[in-house]
Amino acid sequence: MTELPTSPFPALLVGLPILMATMSLFFKSRREAVVGLTGSILTVVLSVFAIVDVMRHGTVIHILGGWEPPLGILLRMDSLAAVFIGMTAVVGAFISLYAWWYFRDQETGTFKFPLFWPLWLFLWAGLNGLFLSNDLFNLFVTIEVVGICAVALAVLSGKTTALFAGLRYLLAAIVGSMSYLFGTALLYGSTGVLDLGLLGQVLEPGTTSTFALLVITIGLMIKMAGFPFHFWLPPAHSSALAPVSALLSALVVKGAFYILLRLWMEVFGVSLTFAAGQLIGIAGAIAVVWGSWQAFMQTNLKLIVAHSSVAQLGYLLMIFPLLVLAPGVTTGSADWLSPVWTAGIYQVLAHAFAKSSFFLSAGIIIIAFGNDRIESLRDLVSRMPMTVMAIGLAGVSLIGLPPSGGFVAKWMLLQGIFLSGQWWWAPAVLAGSLLAAGYVFRILRLAFAPAHKKETYRPVPKGLQLCALLLALGSFLIVLPADYLIQFLETSEVFGSGIESIVEGGNYGNN
Amino acid sequence: MEAYQIYSLTSAVLFAIGIGGVFASKHFIKKIIATIIMGGGVFLAFVSFAERDALTFADPVPHALVITGIVVAVASGAFALALARRIYQLTGEESFNNEK
Numbered sequence: 001m002t003e004l005p006t007s008p009f010p011a012l013l014v015g016l017p018i019l020m021a022t023m024s025l026f027f028k029s030r031r032e033a034v035v036g037l038t039g040s041i042l043t044v045v046l047s048v049f050a051i052v053d054v055m056r057h058g059t060v061i062h063i064l065g066g067w068e069p070p071l072g073i074l075l076r077m078d079s080l081a082a083v084f085i086g087m088t089a090v091v092g093a094f095i096s097l098y099a100w101w102y103f104r105d106q107e108t109g110t111f112k113f114p115l116f117w118p119l120w121l122f123l124w125a126g127l128n129g130l131f132l133s134n135d136l137f138n139l140f141v142t143i144e145v146v147g148i149c150a151v152a153l154a155v156l157s158g159k160t161t162a163l164f165a166g167l168r169y170l171l172a173a174i175v176g177s178m179s180y181l182f183g184t185a186l187l188y189g190s191t192g193v194l195d196l197g198l199l200g201q202v203l204e205p206g207t208t209s210t211f212a213l214l215v216i217t218i219g220l221m222i223k224m225a226g227f228p229f230h231f232w233l234p235p236a237h238s239s240a241l242a243p244v245s246a247l248l249s250a251l252v253v254k255g256a257f258y259i260l261l262r263l264w265m266e267v268f269g270v271s272l273t274f275a276a277g278q279l280i281g282i283a284g285a286i287a288v289v290w291g292s293w294q295a296f297m298q299t300n301l302k303l304i305v306a307h308s309s310v311a312q313l314g315y316l317l318m319i320f321p322l323l324v325l326a327p328g329v330t331t332g333s334a335d336w337l338s339p340v341w342t343a344g345i346y347q348v349l350a351h352a353f354a355k356s357s358f359f360l361s362a363g364i365i366i367i368a369f370g371n372d373r374i375e376s377l378r379d380l381v382s383r384m385p386m387t388v389m390a391i392g393l394a395g396v397s398l399i400g401l402p403p404s405g406g407f408v409a410k411w412m413l414l415q416g417i418f419l420s421g422q423w424w425w426a427p428a429v430l431a432g433s434l435l436a437a438g439y440v441f442r443i444l445r446l447a448f449a450p451a452h453k454k455e456t457y458r459p460v461p462k463g464l465q466l467c468a469l470l471l472a473l474g475s476f477l478i479v480l481p482a483d484y485l486i487q488f489l490e491t492s493e494v495f496g497s498g499i500e501s502i503v504e505g506g507n508y509g510n511n
Numbered sequence: 512m513e514a515y516q517i518y519s520l521t522s523a524v525l526f527a528i529g530i531g532g533v534f535a536s537k538h539f540i541k542k543i544i545a546t547i548i549m550g551g552g553v554f555l556a557f558v559s560f561a562e563r564d565a566l567t568f569a570d571p572v573p574h575a576l577v578i579t580g581i582v583v584a585v586a587s588g589a590f591a592l593a594l595a596r597r598i599y600q601l602t603g604e605e606s607f608n609n610e611k
Binding site: 137140141144147148151152155158160163164166167168170171173174175177178179181182185186188189192194 | 519530533539542543549550552556560570573576580584586587588590594597598
């Protein structure tokens with residue numbers, strides 16, 4: 001580990017947002033927002049420098065305070081972490097700008113909900129820390145920081161519905177993190193190490209590691225709202241303020257997915273069986289169909305978008321059965337690993353851009369009409385063409401039509417499904433896309449339909465609409481550097497690898 | 512039966528009681544207490560694993576982890592209580608039953 005080049009950036013990526021968040025707490029209203037926005041911009045700049053650093057030197061590490069592990073904390077930034085940090089930076093930058101205009105009172109120039117800024121920066125620090133962490137316990141701490149900040153942001157409006165949803169979210173998050181911590185305790189108890197790389201080498205198959213795998217996976221599934229633990233997501237995401245909804249759905253749930261991916265790939269190789277992969281894949285497939293169907297049935301824009309998150313996260317779970325190889329198949333002979341990894345990364349990126357854009361557009365519609373019933377969208381195209389454009393582009397990416405990022409994700413996923421011979425996942429992918437087309441065109445049809453009567457609406461600042469549109473465009477632009485992105489990701493050890501499931505040894509669900 | 516086995520089994524039982532309580536009980540405070548019991552089980556598991564074979568002294572790392580874990584659990588428990596209190600003040604509701 002120590003032969004890797006050291007860089008100050010991993011520490012700064014966590015430290016700077018915390019510093020700016022704490023500083024913003026000393027100020028009130030307008031100044032708090034100014035410090036918060038400055039902090040966001042600085043963090044974005046820092047993220048760019050850090051990513052350039054990783055491009056130049058490959059994986060970089062930082063040993064906090066010079067205390068070598070196992071006593072100290074080691075932060076590791078490889079290309080996979082860099083991509084997630086980059087995604088957080090780009091999506092976070094647009095949401096920050098949007099929040100600036102969204103929370104500013106146009107008449108008085110004061111800022112509503114100034115606590116948004118410190119909470120968002122703490123959340124950002126937690127996310128960066130999560131992507132950089134290299135041991136089980138550090139991951140627990142960062143996911144708790146992320147979880148508590150996320151709930152605090154979700155209840156920011158103080159409305160009753162948001163409070164109910166927030167408490168449900170918090171209870172689910174606590175149960176999830178306690179399950180995760182229980183698994184951590186079991187792993188530490190049986191091996192005496194917490195470092196992910198080391199743990200992957202010393203972990204032996206057996207009852208303890210299988211049980212640890214089970215509780216950790218369930219804990220993280222609760223956190224990322226994987227079916228059947230998705231119950232908290234739609235109310236929490238739909239009742240939050242628009243910039244918060246965008247943050248929660250684009251970034252927060254991806255944190256838990258990132259941990260799940262890292263742990264399955266790096267740690268649990270010995271305890272995973274083909275059946276375990278199939279099981280999580282089934283959860284994903286049901287989430288895709290069920291979430292899309294629920295989204296199709298809703299009549300409120302924000303609920304449609306929130307339910308669609310459940311479905312889009314389902315696609316992410318569906319990459320796991322393809323990564324866990326059937327007994328007898330080796331990583332070398334599995335030619336579908338590369339497309340599956342590409343699908344996973346593009347699904348994460350495309351969903352982050354498209355979903356945040358969708359929620360920001362929903363916020364614009366709430367400002368304009370005072371509610372988000374899709375009936376109010378009638379004749380939207382003549383009033384706010386930019387927002388209709390944003391909804392359309394984001395929707396195309398969610399459906400997975402070319403040339404969007406969502407198309408790359410779904411196409412690569414299908415390619416991986418057929419190459420691996422696990423054809424039974426294909427119907428779920430196609431059904432999800434069809435249903436997504438259903439709910440997106442339901443919204444767009446109304447946007448182009450003539451209005452029954454002249455409804456009054458408040459004009460919305462152009463800046464807000466521009467942020468949503470640029471994010472929607474982003475879900476298309478990510479396709480352009482695809483070759484380069486995949487090449488960059490291949491410098492990471494985990495990218496493109498599969499899990500060779502055991503035939504002898506553990507014998508759990510795999511005889 | 513050795514001491515650490517008793518602790519480990521107790522921790523598993525506590526964890527199970529807690530996770531059952533979160534789903535089975537209706538009242539907010541009961542749900543929150545259940546999560547705290549879950550936490551208690553996890554921390555007990557950590558501490559019981561501190562007695563490792565071939566060591567004459569207790570492993571300090573689990574203790575450091577438990578301290579951190581307790582801080583996190585207290586913070587999230589307090590936050591949950593604050594939310595429950597606010598809901599009670601605004602609506603008089605004590606459970607998710609009549610959620611709107």
